[in-house]
Amino acid sequence: MAKSVSVHQRRLATSQPVSWRDYYELTKPKVVMLLLLTALVGMCLATESLVPANALIAGMAGIGMLASSAAVINHVVDHRIDGMMARTVNRPVVKGKVSVSQALFFAAVLGLAGFALLWFFVNALTAMLTLASLVGYAVIYTMFLKRATPQNIVIGGLAGAAPPLLGWTAVTGEIHAHALLLVLIVFTWTPPHFWALAIHRQKDYARANVPMLPVTHGESFTKTSVLAYTVLLVLVCLLPYLTGMSHLIYLAGSLILNAGFCLWACRLKFAARPDTAMKTFRYSIYHLMLLFVVLLIDHYLPVTL
Known part of the structure; x- marks a missing residue:
C-alpha cells in the first residue's frame, strides 16, 4: 500500500541538489510528445504544401512549452494526492526534489516563453487557444473537475484534445x-x-x-x-x-x-x-x-x- 511521503523523507530529498532530470520529469515528456505529434499532423493536414517554418518551429516549440507548463502545474496541484498513489509517489514534487515554489516558477517561465513564441512568431489565435487549453487542463480539470465529478475526464478531456486544432490554426490562422x-x-x-x-x-x-x-x-x-x-x-x-x-x-x-x-x-x-x-x-x-x-x-x- 502506497503511503504519503513523510516530512523526514522530504527534508532528505530537498538536501540533495536538483537535477535537470527532475524538471524534465515534471513536464510529462511522453504525454507532451504524443500531444505534439497530433499538433504536427494538424499542421500538415492544414496545407497541401510544406508547413511554413514559423508554424513548424515556433508553433511546435510554443505548444510544447505551454503543454509542459500545464503538466508542471498539475504536478504541483496534485502533489498531496500523488503522495498517496503508487503510480505517482516518486514524482519530484512529492519527494521534495523540486519545491512547490521552484516548480511554479518553472511553469511560469515555460508558459510565458511558449505564449510569447506563439503570439509573436505564429499568430494570436493559436496563442490564445493554447493558453485556453493550459487553463482547461491545469485549472478547470486539475483543480476542480478531477475532485468534483466522475465525469471529470470526459469534460476535461477537451483541453487535451486541442493540439490538432492548435497545429491547424498555427498554419492557417483560422478554425x-x-x-x-x-x-x-x-x-x-x-x-x-x-x-x-x-x-x-x-x-x-x-x-x-x-x-x-x-x-x-x-x-x-x-x-x-x-x-x-x-x-x-x-x-x-x-x-x-x-x-x-x-x-x-x-x-x-x-x-x-x-x-x-x-x-x-x-x-x-x-x-x-x-x-x-x-x-x-x-x-x-x-x-x-x-x-x-x-x-x-x-x-x-x-x-x-
Whole structure:
C-alpha cells in the first residue's frame, strides 16, 4: 500500500541538489510528445504544401512549452494526492526534489516563453487557444473537475484534445471543421484510454478520495463505459473518410487500429485478467499515435478508388 511521503523523507530529498532530470520529469515528456505529434499532423493536414517554418518551429516549440507548463502545474496541484498513489509517489514534487515554489516558477517561465513564441512568431489565435487549453487542463480539470465529478475526464478531456486544432490554426490562422474533427477523435479516445488506467489503479484513487468512475460506479460499469466509448470512437474515426478529408490508406489503418481497441475493450469487459486494464491502456497510446501517423501518410500519399 502506497503511503504519503513523510516530512523526514522530504527534508532528505530537498538536501540533495536538483537535477535537470527532475524538471524534465515534471513536464510529462511522453504525454507532451504524443500531444505534439497530433499538433504536427494538424499542421500538415492544414496545407497541401510544406508547413511554413514559423508554424513548424515556433508553433511546435510554443505548444510544447505551454503543454509542459500545464503538466508542471498539475504536478504541483496534485502533489498531496500523488503522495498517496503508487503510480505517482516518486514524482519530484512529492519527494521534495523540486519545491512547490521552484516548480511554479518553472511553469511560469515555460508558459510565458511558449505564449510569447506563439503570439509573436505564429499568430494570436493559436496563442490564445493554447493558453485556453493550459487553463482547461491545469485549472478547470486539475483543480476542480478531477475532485468534483466522475465525469471529470470526459469534460476535461477537451483541453487535451486541442493540439490538432492548435497545429491547424498555427498554419492557417483560422478554425476549420476538419481541425475540429481531429479534436473530436482525440476527445472521444480520451475516456476509454484513461478509464482503463483508472480501473488498474482503482484502489489508489479510492485511497486518495478522487472520484474516478471505477471508484464511484464500480469496475463493471466502467468497463461497460470503456467498451461503449470505444465503439463510439470507431464511428467517429470514420468521419475523416466520409467527409472527404482522408482516403483509403487512412480508412484501412483506422479500421485495423480500432478493431484492436475494440478487442481489448471486449477482453476488459468480458474476459479480464489482472493485467488486462493496463494492457488496454498501453494499447490505447499506440492506437492514437499510429492513427495520426496513418493520417499523415494518407495526406501525402492519397489513394482513392
